[in-house]
Amino acid sequence: MKNDTKIVAAGRKKEFTQGVVNPVVQRASTVVFDSVADMQHAVKNRANETLFYGRRGTTTHFAFQDAITQLENGAGCALYPCGAAAITQAILSFVKTGDHILMVDNAYEPTRDFCDKILTNMGVETTYYDPMIGAGIEGLIQDNTSILFLESPGSLTMEVQDVPTLAKIAHKHNMVVMLDNTWGNGFHYKPLDFGVDISIQAATKYIVGHSDVMMGVAIANEKHWDQLREHSYLLGQCTSPDDAYLALRGLRTMPVRLKQHETSAIKVAKWLEKHPLVDHIRHPAFESCPGHEFFQRDFSGSNGLFSFVMKAGNQKAITAMLDGMHHFKMGFSWGGFESLITASLSIKHLRSATGWDKGALIRLHVGLEDVEDLLEDLEAGLNRYQAQL
Numbered sequence: 142m143k144n145d146t147k148i149v150a151a152g153r154k155k156e157f158t159q160g161v162v163n164p165v166v167q168r169a170s171t172v173v174f175d176s177v178a179d180m181q182h183a184v185k186n187r188a189n190e191t192l193f194y195g196r197r198g199t200t201t202h203f204a205f206q207d208a209i210t211q212l213e214n215g216a217g218c219a220l221y222p223c224g225a226a227a228i229t230q231a232i233l234s235f236v237k238t239g240d241h242i243l244m245v246d247n248a249y250e251p252t253r254d255f256c257d258k259i260l261t262n263m264g265v266e267t268t269y270y271d272p273m274i275g276a277g278i279e280g281l282i283q284d285n286t287s288i289l290f291l292e293s294p295g296s297l298t299m300e301v302q303d304v305p306t307l308a309k310i311a312h313k314h315n316m317v318v319m320l321d322n323t324w325g326n327g328f329h330y331k332p333l334d335f336g337v338d339i340s341i342q343a344a345t346k347y348i349v350g351h352s353d354v355m356m357g358v359a360i361a362n363e364k365h366w367d368q369l370r371e372h373s374y375l376l377g378q379c380t381s382p383d384d385a386y387l388a389l390r391g392l393r394t395m396p397v398r399l400k401q402h403e404t405s406a407i408k409v410a411k412w413l414e415k416h417p418l419v420d421h422i423r424h425p426a427f428e429s430c431p432g433h434e435f436f437q438r439d440f441s442g443s444n445g446l447f448s449f450v451m452k453a454g455n456q457k458a459i460t461a462m463l464d465g466m467h468h469f470k471m472g473f474s475w476g477g478f479e480s481l482i483t484a485s486l487s488i489k490h491l492r493s494a495t496g497w498d499k500g501a502l503i504r505l506h507v508g509l510e511d512v513e514d515l516l517e518d519l520e521a522g523l524n525r526y527q528a529q530l
Contacts, residue, residue: 224343
């Protein structure tokens with residue numbers, strides 16, 4: 142099945158839908174059994190789509206997991222209460238005291254904090270590496286390196302990594318390769334097809350699509366699924382069936398939403414590219430974005446999230462711009478129907494292997510509003526920005 146068809150059909154087995162279009166919402170903590178034989182069967186088959194205990198999931202969870210597993214061509218999908226939990230629990234499922242991990246330098250800030258504040262106290266060492274290092278990653282691998290973590294495109298600065306090259310080298314050294322695929326969303330990019338072992342998403346973003354559910358997913362290949370599933374269960378990870386239902390409902394319309402996000406964001410980025418205050422665009426579909434060639438090779442499309450770098454600026458200018466925005470709301474997260482804006486005068490504190498010597502960075506999530514309204518909002522904001530230079 143093609144992607145569009147798969148998203149409509151996946152997770153809709155008769156045992157999930159019970160004769161209607163959508164899977165039912167099944168809420169449960171305790172699962173009761175009619176006989177010892179039934180209980181023994183559930184215990185034996187609890188790794189599959191068998192009711193065993195609420196934390197293992199209900200048919201609502203099974204439907205969503207089945208859909209996401211099919212979307213990302215994996216062997217199984219674990220659910221978590223948010224994207225950060227999916228990242229940290231996936232790492233904890235494959236790391237032990239004394240290990241060393243390689244973490245991309247442009248990672249999501251909470252991922253970096255987890256490494257520096259939690260893993261360090263557990264006796265796990267982290268080395269940050271340049272996202273554009275490519276084959277040079279081999280020079281950073283130690284005898285005790287157990288995980289290579291990628292994020293492509295990277296948070297804020299949007300670098301696209303050469304994933305097949307990195308994964309091939311990591312596997313030569315028996316490492317587990319993980320990738321934060323929230324931007325790629327499983328529709329436009331399927332990391333497991335490029336050598337990644339575990340693909341992680343904040344389903345909060347484009348899968349849910351409406352800014353009303355927190356959820357994370359981690360999809361593993363056959364080799365790593367059993368360990369990810371069992372360790373995540375032991376770490377107490379679970380989600381509510383109501384949230385799973387909303388995420389599954391959001392998934393059904395993700396392709397059409399992504400097309401509009403992509404079209405509008407490209408128009409906004411092209412407009413910004415010509416603006417005299419803008420130094421360059423950090424959008425994977427643009428040549429000015431590091432790793433653009435890998436985006437063209439590996440991705441089937443983009444979405445509404447990108448950044449741009451200003452030629453000059455100060456905090457007063459940033460504040461004047463953001464305080465007066467109308468359609469672009471200030472807020473964290475992204476992937477919903479609404480447009481968002483955040484800005485930083487410097488991100489040096491979020492880089493250790495690569496640094497940052499460029500101008501102020503502004504990140505946009507282009508939502509589903511009319512593009513002309515968004516451009517008017519940006520033009521007025523940039524005029525306020527310029528007035529403070």
